Amino acid sequence: MQHTLTRALIILSLGSGLFACETVKPTPTANTASVKKYPLDICIVTDNALGSMGDAIYMNYEGQEVAFCCKPCIKMFNDEPQKYLVKLPSASQ
Amino acid sequence: MRFKLFVVLLFALNPLISVSRADVREYHLTIAESEFIINGRARDAMTINGTVPGPVLRFTLGDEAVIHVHNTLRESTSLHWHGLLVPNDQDGVPLLTTPPIESGTTFTYRFPIKQTGTYWYHSHSGLQEQSGIYGAIVIDEPAEAGVTPIRDEVLLLSDWTDENPKEVMRALMTGNEWYAIRKKNYPSIVGAIEAGAFGEYLSSQWLRMAPMDISDIAYDAFLINGQSRIAIAGVAGERVRLRIINGSSATYFFVQSATGNLEIVSADGMPVTPLSQSRVLIGIAETYDAIVTIPADGSWEFRATSQDGSGHASAFIGAGDEHLAPEVPKASLYGMDGMLQSGMESHGAMTMDHETPRPAPPYRYLQSPHSTAFADVAPRREVTLRLTGDMERYLWSINNLTVTQESTIPVQKGEVLRMTLVNDTMMHHPMHLHGHFFRVVGEQGDQSPLKHTIDVPPMGRRVIEFEANESGDWFFHCHILYHMDMGMSRVVTYAPSGHVPALEPNLENTPVLMVDAMFLSNMTQGEAVVMVGREDFGVAWSTGYDIGSSNNSGMNSDMHSDMNNDYQVDAFWSHYISPNLSTTAGLRMTNQLEEFASGFAGIEYRLPLMVDLSLEIGSEGNGTIGLGKNFAITDRVTLLTSFFYDTYSLWDWQVGLDYRLDKAWSLTAMYSNEHGFGAGMTFRY
Ligand SMILES: [Cu+2]
Numbered sequence: 085m086q087h088t089l090t091r092a093l094i095i096l097s098l099g100s101g102l103f104a105c106e107t108v109k110p111t112p113t114a115n116t117a118s119v120k121k122y123p124l125d126i127c128i129v130t131d132n133a134l135g136s137m138g139d140a141i142y143m144n145y146e147g148q149e150v151a152f153c154c155k156p157c158i159k160m161f162n163d164e165p166q167k168y169l170v171k172l173p174s175a176s177q
Numbered sequence: 178m179r180f181k182l183f184v185v186l187l188f189a190l191n192p193l194i195s196v197s198r199a200d201v202r203e204y205h206l207t208i209a210e211s212e213f214i215i216n217g218r219a220r221d222a223m224t225i226n227g228t229v230p231g232p233v234l235r236f237t238l239g240d241e242a243v244i245h246v247h248n249t250l251r252e253s254t255s256l257h258w259h260g261l262l263v264p265n266d267q268d269g270v271p272l273l274t275t276p277p278i279e280s281g282t283t284f285t286y287r288f289p290i291k292q293t294g295t296y297w298y299h300s301h302s303g304l305q306e307q308s309g310i311y312g313a314i315v316i317d318e319p320a321e322a323g324v325t326p327i328r329d330e331v332l333l334l335s336d337w338t339d340e341n342p343k344e345v346m347r348a349l350m351t352g353n354e355w356y357a358i359r360k361k362n363y364p365s366i367v368g369a370i371e372a373g374a375f376g377e378y379l380s381s382q383w384l385r386m387a388p389m390d391i392s393d394i395a396y397d398a399f400l401i402n403g404q405s406r407i408a409i410a411g412v413a414g415e416r417v418r419l420r421i422i423n424g425s426s427a428t429y430f431f432v433q434s435a436t437g438n439l440e441i442v443s444a445d446g447m448p449v450t451p452l453s454q455s456r457v458l459i460g461i462a463e464t465y466d467a468i469v470t471i472p473a474d475g476s477w478e479f480r481a482t483s484q485d486g487s488g489h490a491s492a493f494i495g496a497g498d499e500h501l502a503p504e505v506p507k508a509s510l511y512g513m514d515g516m517l518q519s520g521m522e523s524h525g526a527m528t529m530d531h532e533t534p535r536p537a538p539p540y541r542y543l544q545s546p547h548s549t550a551f552a553d554v555a556p557r558r559e560v561t562l563r564l565t566g567d568m569e570r571y572l573w574s575i576n577n578l579t580v581t582q583e584s585t586i587p588v589q590k591g592e593v594l595r596m597t598l599v600n601d602t603m604m605h606h607p608m609h610l611h612g613h614f615f616r617v618v619g620e621q622g623d624q625s626p627l628k629h630t631i632d633v634p635p636m637g638r639r640v641i642e643f644e645a646n647e648s649g650d651w652f653f654h655c656h657i658l659y660h661m662d663m664g665m666s667r668v669v670t671y672a673p674s675g676h677v678p679a680l681e682p683n684l685e686n687t688p689v690l691m692v693d694a695m696f697l698s699n700m701t702q703g704e705a706v707v708m709v710g711r712e713d714f715g716v717a718w719s720t721g722y723d724i725g726s727s728n729n730s731g732m733n734s735d736m737h738s739d740m741n742n743d744y745q746v747d748a749f750w751s752h753y754i755s756p757n758l759s760t761t762a763g764l765r766m767t768n769q770l771e772e773f774a775s776g777f778a779g780i781e782y783r784l785p786l787m788v789d790l791s792l793e794i795g796s797e798g799n800g801t802i803g804l805g806k807n808f809a810i811t812d813r814v815t816l817l818t819s820f821f822y823d824t825y826s827l828w829d830w831q832v833g834l835d836y837r838l839d840k841a842w843s844l845t846a847m848y849s850n851e852h853g854f855g856a857g858m859t860f861r862y
Pocket of ligand 1: 661
């Protein structure tokens with residue numbers, strides 16, 4: 085009994101490990117200290133909720149992390165980054 | 178630049194008519210359950226005066242409409258006059274504005290006709306609209322001496338299913354994939370490779386995107402005026418005003434005419450500056466008037482192709498040699514760009530030209546001939562409404578709340594309310610406001626067009642604004658019938674705060690039964706579940722039946738020596754949190770543990786690449802970790818794999834192949850380390 089409980093705990097911790105790994109962003113931003121975190125919960129291009137089209141996509145743009153609801157938005161962002169960066173609260177600083 | 182809608186209406190109104198006594202235009206409409214012949218075959222339908230669609234109701238501006246509706250159904254019904262500005266109590270939304278018309282009774286609608294144009298009417302009760310309760314409304318200007326109006330033809334587009342719409346709803350709520358498979362819109366590995374889009378497919382699996390789905394349902398037919406192919410008169414050189422109405426329950430259409438470009442002169446009944454378009458995407462519940470010129474002798478096809486590419490309906494204009502309208506290319510199942518094109522265009526990102534093969538709705542080109550700007554003095558207010566939903570669980574809402582959870586959008590009489598509609602889902606939603614026309618705010622400035630229904634494309638946005646010049650409660654909802662009935666609606670109310678509008682119950686919390694059961698030669702496993710909103714209450718079972726083996730008296734036998742006759746029956750409750758996460762708890766009866774009955778609790782989590790992870794812990798101190806993945810090899814063939822590690826039975830695994838035959842059945846072969854090889858059938862309900 086004791087031993088099965090231990091095993092169960094091992095399984096659970098293993099599983100939650102997997103779970104935890106998974107919640108890490110699928111395309112993580114380069115892990116430099118200078119990257120400013122993306123402050124919004126909506127796509128910088130479309131304003132759609134992040135996660136509404138599968139997992140959100142994160143990208144480092146010149147030291148600022150930005151997030152997209154889906155891939156086509158990356159292209160739109162790259163075409164005119166300044167148009168979208170003004171949505172960031174820090175843009176006024 | 179002040180403007181009010183009624184100014185335009187009065188502007189169009191002949192003063193002589195307005196002062197004279199209104200002509201009473203009276204109709205009798207009998208609603209019945211009866212057979213109706215569609216494409217040569219009798220189908221069970223709900224008819225109006227014996228037909229689908231019902232009769233065209235024609236009025237002249239200034240008329241008094243008197244419409245007697247006789248309900249011979251076994252249930253209550255209603256009629257809503259879509260796009261007409263009528264007194265609130267005549268709007269026909271049962272309970273909210275108008276009493277339901279009970280079985281065996283007659284209700285008389287009575288309202289003044291204050292506008293011209295092309296509109297339609299339909300039942301606003303349950304799913305009756307899908308069964309055939311809809312028809313066209315045409316309102317002319319009073320005849321002017323010496324002016325012969327151009328001949329018009331009503332083309333009422335609709336979708337038809339031979340299934341009972343309630344069964345369609347249940348299939349959607351239980352997540353049956355059959356409709357997508359039947360329409361060949363089900364993404365698969367082979368399909369992706371053939372389309373040269375395997376990378377896209379993998380990436381969408383990695384990012385856990387739900388399969389793209391242009392429409393939810395596989396229809397048996399698409400109709401114009403009740404048939405898939407109709408003929409209308411026409412001679413060379415003649416100009417005909419086509420009054421195109423999308424009276425579908427869940428289908429957008431691309432419309433195009435072999436005669437040449439459609440000259441759009443009106444949208445949602447309101448005049449627009451003439452606009453020439455070769456192909457137009459018409460959303461559910463929208464109307465367009467388009468003038469075509471018959472170029473020569475012959476029979477010219479006007480074609481309405483369903484947006485999902487699963488079929489079309491045609492009206493042949495004129496007689497003689499057939500001239501077909503061009504085919505509309507199907508949307509790619511894999512590349513997201515096509516799917517999201519209209520969404521992206523709604524952000525003004527791409528300047529697409531008119532002639533793209535799958536155009537977005539033409540809103541950006543629609544221009545009102547007059548200014549539609551509101552008075553500067555009217556107070557302005559803005560709200561953002563997010564269109565939200567979950568395709569997999571078939572939950573639809575606004576701001577993540579159904580109308581049951583949050584019923585109203587309050588307005589103040591006299592203000593201008595601007596609504597920003599942000600679509601957070603992967604489907605189009607045609608949003609309709611009762612009792613008002615709104616301006617579609619865009620590139621046309623003061624001459625923004627007026628509409629009553631607007632498509633909000635997947636991941637797209639629209640900005641609309643209207644003047645609150647009414648009183649009472651007005652419904653605002655997605656016009657996909659099945660989305661509306663899941664609670665994707667609100668009541669725009671002029672009442673003081675705290676007002677609770679009366680609504681017929683919708684289907685969001687209706688319990689539905691789902692069964693998924695595999696019967697193989699060596700084993701059976703499956704589940705029977707009652708689904709209520711986000712909750713599942715069910716029974717799951719799994720057992721082998723190796724009757725031939727000798728020492729297997731079940732519970733007393735050694736745990737691992739005879740795996741063949743292990744059985745497990747779970748009674749469980751699951752709570753659906755998101756497509757990626759649900760929790761589960763229940764009672765387990767099995768011969769695999771020391772105790773016959775034990776409790777368990779766990780979670781199910783979807784990993785990237787759509788791998789299902791399950792973790793469970795039992796009251797016996799046991800634990801299970803499971804990984805499962807279904808590989809869609811082709812649309813019908815699925816490779817089933819699952820691996821379990823259990824503190825009692827240690828490793829278990831299964832690998833199988835499933836060939837889908839129809840909505841309910843598939844052929845299944847499976848190898849399991851416990852029960853060996855077996856073959857049989859899987860049943861879904
Ligand atoms: Cu919808």
